[in-house]
Every structure is written in structure tokens, then in C-alpha cells.
Amino acid sequence: VVPVMNEHVESAFADDPDGPAVAPVVAVVGRPNVGKSSLVNRIIGRRDAVVEDVPGVTRDRVAYDASWRERAFTLVDTGGWDVSVSGLAASVAQQAEYAARTADVILFVVDATVGITDTDEAVVRVLRGTKKPVVLAANKVDGGMQEPDALALWNLGIGEPFPVSALHGRGSGELLDAVLEAFPEEPGISEDADEEGGPRRVALIGRPNVGKSSLLNRVAGEDRVVVDAVAGTTRDAVDELIELGGQTWKFIDTAGIRRRFRALQGADYYATVRTSAALERAEVAVVLIDVSESLAEQDLRVIEQVVESGRAMVLACNKWDLLDEERRYYLEKEIDRQLGRVAWAPRVNIAAKTGRHVEKLVPALERALESWDARISTGRLNTWLKELVAATPPPVRGGKQPKILFATQASSRPPHFILFTTGFLEDNYRRFIERRLREDFGFEGSPVKLSMRIRE
Ligand code: GDP
Numbered sequence: 001v002v003p004v005m006n007e008h009v010e011s012a013f014a015d016d017p018d019g020p021a022v023a024p025v026v027a028v029v030g031r032p033n034v035g036k037s038s039l040v041n042r043i044i045g046r047r048d049a050v051v052e053d054v055p056g057v058t059r060d061r062v063a064y065d066a067s068w069r070e071r072a073f074t075l076v077d078t079g080g081w082d083v084s085v086s087g088l089a090a091s092v093a094q095q096a097e098y099a100a101r102t103a104d105v106i107l108f109v110v111d112a113t114v115g116i117t118d119t120d121e122a123v124v125r126v127l128r129g130t131k132k133p134v135v136l137a138a139n140k141v142d143g144g145m146q147e148p149d150a151l152a153l154w155n156l157g158i159g160e161p162f163p164v165s166a167l168h169g170r171g172s173g174e175l176l177d178a179v180l181e182a183f184p185e186e187p188g189i190s191e192d193a194d195e196e197g198g199p200r201r202v203a204l205i206g207r208p209n210v211g212k213s214s215l216l217n218r219v220a221g222e223d224r225v226v227v228d229a230v231a232g233t234t235r236d237a238v239d240e241l242i243e244l245g246g247q248t249w250k251f252i253d254t255a256g257i258r259r260r261f262r263a264l265q266g267a268d269y270y271a272t273v274r275t276s277a278a279l280e281r282a283e284v285a286v287v288l289i290d291v292s293e294s295l296a297e298q299d300l301r302v303i304e305q306v307v308e309s310g311r312a313m314v315l316a317c318n319k320w321d322l323l324d325e326e327r328r329y330y331l332e333k334e335i336d337r338q339l340g341r342v343a344w345a346p347r348v349n350i351a352a353k354t355g356r357h358v359e360k361l362v363p364a365l366e367r368a369l370e371s372w373d374a375r376i377s378t379g380r381l382n383t384w385l386k387e388l389v390a391a392t393p394p395p396v397r398g399g400k401q402p403k404i405l406f407a408t409q410a411s412s413r414p415p416h417f418i419l420f421t422t423g424f425l426e427d428n429y430r431r432f433i434e435r436r437l438r439e440d441f442g443f444e445g446s447p448v449k450l451s452m453r454i455r456e
Contacts, residue, residue, distance in 0.1 A: 245362035368445025
């Protein structure tokens with residue numbers, strides 16, 4: 001009896017509060033009509049459309065990708081006015097509270113031509129209570145004439161006002177420099193750090209005798225070029241560059257594949273270590289399964305290793321030539337039942353020995369890598385998320401309904417999304433989000449990670 005894959009794979013959903021470096025969050029706060037949306041547009045360079053600020057009209061907050069001096073950050077426009085219900089000052093104060101909770105830096109926008117209003121002072125009171133750095137933008141300083149208006153904003157008592165013109169772009173560089181300076185210490189975003197360029201790196205993995213070396217020989221043909229012995233890792237690992245489907249691929253640790261495993265004591269352990277080492281250097285794994293036999297625990301363990309490694313995955317059902325009707329029936333059942341969690345992996349049914357459908361491997365690898373590299377803009381992601389959450393809000397937990405404030409993709413390879421929430425989201429709900437992400441954006445062949453940052 002083979003255990004159904006479960007908890008192990010679950011860890012892809014685990015929270016890791018110290019986890020991936022997330023771009024700092026800058027929340028834009030201010031009264032209606034001070035020019036917040038124009039300023040947001042100015043900063044993001046209008047890459048995503050921003051709705052005009054209409055006073056008194058409820059508009060949900062939205063988040064965008066932005067960068068300045070090659071430093072990426074997430075810009076959250078905290079629109080969301082419902083003045084008729086709570087009154088302007090209360091609504092602005094609420095917005096400021098929200099910003100203080102979610103942001104690393106608060107960008108407080110004041111209309112310099114109007115000067116300090118009661119509402120601005122209400123915001124300042126809220127902001128004083130937080131420990132978040134505040135950068136003060138004195139907007140609508142379109143020319144030198146308005147400079148004194150900007151200076152008057154020193155009276156707010158929250159530091160230097162940066163005169164800007166969201167309309168013309170004047171002063172926005174200095175303002176953004178100040179925002180950058182207020183960022184928490186460089187989180188050391190490691191994203192794509194392991195990007196190497198050059199040929200895509202493939203690991204052929206699977207338990208002994210599934211047909212790894214047969215497949216390698218099949219794809220390598222005569223064009224095989226033996227390349228670098230890899231220092232450090234497994235002493236005798238050798239990679240091969242192989243021409244396939246018009247491009248060059250690097251097959252990882254082919255020496256380990258070509259060498260026949262003998263029934264040595266500890267061979268199993270050795271195979272596991274070897275697989276980890278290969279995955280470590282690979283971008284995509286082709287997991288081979290011998291369809292002439294039942295799925296074994298060892299097969300599932302290999303698949304778990306791939307999921308844990310966060311690599312892209314293609315499932316190769318090998319020895320298809322040995323399949324009869326009856327075995328085929330049971331194979332599909334086994335796959336459905338035991339590999340449901342990795343249903344996202346593209347599957348090719350091949351026979352390494354005869355060459356059957358081996359040419360389907362390349363398109364599958366390409367699809368998997370494309371998903372693995374994929375990046376969804378913060379604007380697009382949040383538009384999607386808003387609709388999803390409106391239709392199916394997170395379940396109430398302990399009498400409270402957690403709110404999803406916004407989401408951002410922290411990294412790719414594989415895609416990793418962070419949900420900023422006001423409370424804990426149940427596993428079921430997060431799985432629901434992952435499922436919908438896959439339905440709407442694809443990600444065939446790649447694990448997708450989802451974690452939460454709870455901002456109280
Ligand atoms: P490895 O240990 O995963 O590298 O597996 P091998 O490539 O050494 O294959 C193990 C055995 O399965 C060998 O006897 C191969 O000839 C056989 N084999 C591999 N692929 C196929 C296939 O597609 N069909 C059949 N019938 N046998 C295969």
C-alpha cells in the first residue's frame with residue numbers, strides 16, 4: 001500500500017514570516033483632490049491605469065509595482081472614500097490607520113495651494129501614533145510661485161515638506177529619494193539571484209530502473225557533449241549539453257544517471273542525496289515513472305523532493321510500450337489518486353527505448369519553465385484578487401472576518417505570492433486562492449507558493 005501524498009506537499013503553503021524578501025510597501029495617504037492618483041501615476045509611470053480621484057466616490061485601494069533608482073517597491077493607493085457615511089475626517093483617519101498598518105513608509109500628500117486643513121491635522125494625529133516613517137509631499141507646487149506654500153507645511157510638525165508637482169513631475173525625484181531613505185534596511189531581495197543565463201538546466205530523476213539513462217541516451221543521440229565536472233557537489237557529477245528542439249539544454253549530473261546503481265547497502269539513501277544535489281542545480285525536473293509497475297513509495301518521495309525544491313516539473317510516464325489495456329486503467333487510477341496534488345505538472349507518455357513521443361518532452365519543458373519564470377504585475381493581481389474576494393470572502397474565524405488588504409508577487413522561479421491580511425486565512429481558503437490563480441493565470445508545470453503577512 002502506497003501512502004497518498006499529503007502533508008509534505010502541504011508545506012508549499014506554509015507561512016514563513018521571515019520568508020522571502022518582499023518589496024517595501026509605500027502607502028499614499030491624503031484628502032480627496034490633493035492629487036494622490038496623479039502622484040501615483042507619476043511614480044509608476046502610468047504602467048497600470050489609475051482611476052481618477054473623484055471626491056466623495058468610493059474607490060477601493062489598489063496596489064502597483066513601482067521602482068526608483070532600481071529599488072522596487074509596492075505603491076498602495078489608499079483611496080476608499082465613503083465620506084457620506086462617516087464624515088471626511090473620520091474616513092481619512094481610517095485610511096491613515098490602514099496605511100500605518102500595512103505600509104513600511106507612508107507618503108502623506110497635502111495640497112500646498114490649499115494649505116493645512118482640519119482633515120490634514122486629523123491625519124497627522126493618526127500618523128503620530130504610529131512608528132512608521134512619514135514622507136510629506138507638498139503637491140501642486142507647479143512652479144517657484146508656490147514654493148512658500150510648501151514651506152508653510154512645516155507647521156504640520158512632521159518634518160520636511162517635499163514640494164512636488166504630480167502634474168508636471170517637478171520635484172518627484174527628491175521626493176522618491178526621501179521615500180527610499182525611509183525604507184527599512186535593505187531586505188536583500190534574492191530574487192532571480194540564481195539566474196545564470198545560458199542553457200536551461202534539466203534534471204532527469206526517478207527511482208532506479210525507471211529508464212533515466214535510456215531516456216538520456218535517447219535524447220543525447222550522437223550530439224552529446226560532455227561538459228564541466230562540477231566542483232564541490234557530488235564529486236563525480238558531470239553535466240551534458242544536449243541539443244533538443246532547436247535549443248541547447250544542460251542535463252544535470254548525467255554521470256550519476258549513466259552509472260548503474262548496484263544493490264549496494266544504502267543505495268537508496270545515496271539516490272536521495274544525488275537527487276537533491278541534481279535538483280539544487282536544476283531549473284526543471286523530469287520525473288520518470290515506470291508505467292509497467294505500480295507507483296511506489298519511492299516515486300512519491302522523488303516527487304515530493306521536487307515540490308519541496310520549488311523546481312518546475314514534468315511528469316514522464318515511461319515504458320509506455322509495455323502498457324496493456326488493463327494496466328493502463330489502473331495506472332490512470334493510481335495517478336489520479338496519488339498524484340492529484342501535482343496535477344499541475346504536464347505529463348508526457350513516452351517510451352525511451354523505442355523513442356515513442358520523446359519529442360513531446362521539449363514543449364512540456366518549455367511550458368513548465370515559462371510558468372516557473374512567470375510574473376504577474378501587482379496591478380493586475382490586485383484587480384483579479386478584488387473580484388475573487390468580493391465573490392468569495394474569506395471565512396470568518398473566531399468571530400472575525402480576516403480582510404485581504406492586497407497581494408504582491410514577491411518572486412518568481414517559482415512564483416511566490418504574498419497576501420497581506422488582517423488575520424489568519426484558513427488553509428482551505430488559501431488552497432482556493434491557489435486553485436483560482438492556476439485557473440486564471442495558468443502556471444502549468446510550476447509549483448505556486450502562497451504565504452500570508454498578517455498586519456495587525
Ligand atoms: P535508470 O536506472 O532509471 O537509468 O533506468 P535504465 O535506463 O537503466 O532502464 C532500466 C531498464 O528499463 C533497462 O533494462 C531498460 O532497457 C528498460 N527501459 C527503459 N526505458 C524503457 C522503455 O521505454 N520501454 C521498455 N520496454 N523498457 C525500457
